[in-house]
Amino acid sequence: MSMIDNVQNLAREWLDSKEVDAIFGLKEQDGYIAPYLFTDVGELSCLVISNQYRLCYTCRPAKENILSLMLQTEPNAKIGVVVRGCEERALIELAKRGQVDLKRIKILGVACSKEDAEECRCEKPYPGNLVLGEKVEGVSGDENVNALLSKSLPERRAFWKHEFSKCIKCYGCRNVCPMCICKDCKMEQELYTETGWLPPGIPMFHFIRFYHISDRCIGCGECEKACPVDIPLLTIFKLLQKDVKDLFDYEAGMDVEQEEPLLTTLDETPMREEVMDVGV
Amino acid sequence: MDKKGFEPKILAFCCNWCAYAGADLAGVSRMQYPPNIRIIRVMCSGRVEPELVVKALSLGTDGVLVLGCHIGDCHYISGNHRTVKRMAILERILGYLGIDPARVKLEWVSAAEGARFAQVVSDFTSKIKELGPIPLQELRP
Numbered sequence: 532m533s534m535i536d537n538v539q540n541l542a543r544e545w546l547d548s549k550e551v552d553a554i555f556g557l558k559e560q561d562g563y564i565a566p567y568l569f570t571d572v573g574e575l576s577c578l579v580i581s582n583q584y585r586l587c588y589t590c591r592p593a594k595e596n597i598l599s600l601m602l603q604t605e606p607n608a609k610i611g612v613v614v615r616g617c618e619e620r621a622l623i624e625l626a627k628r629g630q631v632d633l634k635r636i637k638i639l640g641v642a643c644s645k646e647d648a649e650e651c652r653c654e655k656p657y658p659g660n661l662v663l664g665e666k667v668e669g670v671s672g673d674e675n676v677n678a679l680l681s682k683s684l685p686e687r688r689a690f691w692k693h694e695f696s697k698c699i700k701c702y703g704c705r706n707v708c709p710m711c712i713c714k715d716c717k718m719e720q721e722l723y724t725e726t727g728w729l730p731p732g733i734p735m736f737h738f739i740r741f742y743h744i745s746d747r748c749i750g751c752g753e754c755e756k757a758c759p760v761d762i763p764l765l766t767i768f769k770l771l772q773k774d775v776k777d778l779f780d781y782e783a784g785m786d787v788e789q790e791e792p793l794l795t796t797l798d799e800t801p802m803r804e805e806v807m808d809v810g811v
Numbered sequence: 812m813d814k815k816g817f818e819p820k821i822l823a824f825c826c827n828w829c830a831y832a833g834a835d836l837a838g839v840s841r842m843q844y845p846p847n848i849r850i851i852r853v854m855c856s857g858r859v860e861p862e863l864v865v866k867a868l869s870l871g872t873d874g875v876l877v878l879g880c881h882i883g884d885c886h887y888i889s890g891n892h893r894t895v896k897r898m899a900i901l902e903r904i905l906g907y908l909g910i911d912p913a914r915v916k917l918e919w920v921s922a923a924e925g926a927r928f929a930q931v932v933s934d935f936t937s938k939i940k941e942l943g944p945i946p947l948q949e950l951r952p
């Protein structure tokens with residue numbers, strides 16, 4: 532039986548046994564794929580998994596994303612969510628920031644194929660909560676990362692000057708990132724981003740996202756895929772993921788209990804109270 | 812610009828409670844330090860978001876100092892804990908972008924350390940003189 536049959540069968544089981552009230556996943560209709568809330572078992576034959584469309588997309592904007600809207604309108608419902616590795620990591624990081632309530636979600640974690648992992652340059656192509664499928668090894672090492680590291684400082688400047696000059700300031704990278712959840716974005720503030728100019732400030736504009744997402748990037752690669760001018764944004768995020776691990780022994784999306792390092796003191800006491808009050 | 816006659820522009824973010832008082836002490840004690848530095852007083856070194864540092868560099872500042880209270884002495888208890896962690900990330904990103912991370916530096920200066928303030932500023936200024944003018948203009952297309 533193929534992977535997707537297994538997913539559909541399990542979803543059917545969960546719905547039939549009332550373990551969950553609905554299944555959130557991707558639906559294919561007339562050749563198009565979109566997120567969908569399945570409540571009728573009859574429709575489950577249209578449930579698909581796709582690396583072209585991720586549930587990550589549906590994680591923002593804060594409190595207005597599909598998942599949290601559903602959880603708000605149906606306050607007692609429990610929802611099963613079909614997730615791949617990156618999507619599960621996104622849910623965990625979002626839960627830490629009060630964006631979704633994991634207690635009301637049942638995770639149907641599926642493993643990605645070797646081909647998918649390679650296409651996404653994914654280092655961990657399976658969820659921690661693996662329900663269906665076989666784990667395959669993620670890719671190790673990254674060509675773009677190695678290429679950047681082998682460059683001298685002036686070469687790196689020239690490289691990024693070339694890349695960032697292409698930016699058309701479409702905000703695609705930010706809009707698609709499951710971790711960019713702020714309503715007020717510094718990338719839109721006059722202080723940091725002059726309006727009326729293209730390309731936006733080099734490296735100011737992109738630095739904002741590199742820094743803000745540094746300790747929470749789950750490495751899904753959506754930003755880079757979304758970029759219409761192919762700026763290799765993931766290169767720096769991959770490096771930062773490693774830095775955050777080395778510096779703070781922290782990996783985004785792994786443990787819902789572990790506080791993000793930029794919001795803890797040096798002895799890891801959370802400073803959460805202060806931040807949870809501001810505009811999320 | 813030739814490096815020899817180069818006088819760098821250096822920005823120092825000083826926290827209100829320790830570093831700024833330290834700078835004040837250096838001043839009233841008439842300690843000598845290079846005049847390349849411009850001070851911006853902030854309430855806490857934790858106020859210094861890395862974007863501010865990058866903005867300063869983008870505008871042509873050759874080096875940025877962030878000066879705060881020693882760990883444990885922060886007026887806001889843990890403000891400077893944030894600064895340490897942020898600066899570590901900031902330095903890494905600067906490196907990946909091709910900007911020498913030595914152009915930014917975090918140091919602790921207490922209100923009683925006027926001499927230390929003068930020393931930190933002198934050391935940093937000579938370091939930036941060595942590095943030369945910030946090459947960020949060439950990042951402007």
Ligand code: SF4
Binds near residue numbers: 752753765768
């Ligand atoms: S890879 Fe890009 S889109 Fe995905 S979490 Fe990291 S910054 Fe956001």
Ligand code: SF4
Binds near residue numbers: 699700701703759761
């Ligand atoms: S997606 Fe690419 S072009 Fe659009 S703002 Fe981001 S970096 Fe610039």
